[in-house]
Amino acid sequence: MLLDTASLYFRAYFGVPESVKAPDGTPVNAVRGLLDFIARLVQDHHPDDLVACMDFDWRPQWRVDLIPSYKAHRVAEEAPAGSPEPDEEEIPDTLSPQVPVIEDVLDALGIARIGAAGYEADDVIGTLTAQAGGPVDIVTGDRDLFQLVDDRRGIRILYPLKGVGTLQITDEALLREKYGVDGPGYAELALLRGDPSDGLPGVPGIGEKTAAKLLATYGDLAGIMAAADDTASKVTPAQRKRLLEARPYLAVAPKVVKVATDVPVPAVDHTLPAEPADPERLEALAAQWGLGGALQRLLVTLRR
Numbered sequence: 001m002l003l004d005t006a007s008l009y010f011r012a013y014f015g016v017p018e019s020v021k022a023p024d025g026t027p028v029n030a031v032r033g034l035l036d037f038i039a040r041l042v043q044d045h046h047p048d049d050l051v052a053c054m055d056f057d058w059r060p061q062w063r064v065d066l067i068p069s070y071k072a073h074r075v076a077e078e079a080p081a082g083s084p085e086p087d088e089e090e091i092p093d094t095l096s097p098q099v100p101v102i103e104d105v106l107d108a109l110g111i112a113r114i115g116a117a118g119y120e121a122d123d124v125i126g127t128l129t130a131q132a133g134g135p136v137d138i139v140t141g142d143r144d145l146f147q148l149v150d151d152r153r154g155i156r157i158l159y160p161l162k163g164v165g166t167l168q169i170t171d172e173a174l175l176r177e178k179y180g181v182d183g184p185g186y187a188e189l190a191l192l193r194g195d196p197s198d199g200l201p202g203v204p205g206i207g208e209k210t211a212a213k214l215l216a217t218y219g220d221l222a223g224i225m226a227a228a229d230d231t232a233s234k235v236t237p238a239q240r241k242r243l244l245e246a247r248p249y250l251a252v253a254p255k256v257v258k259v260a261t262d263v264p265v266p267a268v269d270h271t272l273p274a275e276p277a278d279p280e281r282l283e284a285l286a287a288q289w290g291l292g293g294a295l296q297r298l299l300v301t302l303r304r
Helices: 005-015 029-045 061-066 098-109 121-131 143-148 172-179 183-193 208-218 221-229 237-245 247-257 279-289 292-303
Strands: 002-004 051-053 075-077 112-114 136-139 155-162 166-170
Touching (some): 002 005, 002 121, 005 029, 005 121, 029 098, 051 121, 061 247, 098 279, 098 292, 121 136, 143 155, 143 183, 183 208, 183 221, 183 247, 208 221, 221 237, 221 247, 237 247, 279 292
Parallel strands (some): 002 051, 002 136, 051 112, 136 155
């Protein structure tokens, strides 16, 4: 089981009241909410291995170089030119201080936490999925990862609809029913229609339904562009004009939209721990941050 950790702690932050606080008054709603999410996921799905995948760079420069608008609207402060540090993401003021606490608690629990410099959590998930020898459940609220769905390999997306108690089990049948594409086709559907939440412009005038029809007719993006170049094809004049005008964008968008599968991830033990890796540290964190019942529920679940 691979967790898109930021996606889940954002959901926890907005789903758990900010009145949930540590003894010193610091909000810990995202911390406690995430611990409850993990407990519920382990309880319901019984993974052998669990990895909390992290954004070491939420807006990699190599993606921005290809599409400058990529996530640009979410930048709170740009990093100085040449800095190895990523741009600062716009995050609620009371969530930012909780992220290091989440990292400390996961480490003390012994839950594997993996990121890679210059890459997003999506890329870590893509790489670990490519390396996996068995079925993989990916837990994320980000539809971009639908591109990894592969029934043959047992790769599913568990997409939270309400907390993590109600999950959309996303397999190839669901993708075909909702979007008319398979996993790899979803990435091409996304880049054609665009995604305002990620600053991807898409092809003007080509929405989700039109993109799905084009992919169904011509197979993939290369087939669509070949048809656009062929005046004898059944691509409409308006679609042909839009696709050809968007060629520079379509030439680079696949590299931006498709998750990397060859990220240099560290070799760590992914096994779900039955006992905390550092009980004393965990006890100190529990006392400092008032983790209470959420942490205890997770510990009980891990020991089962």
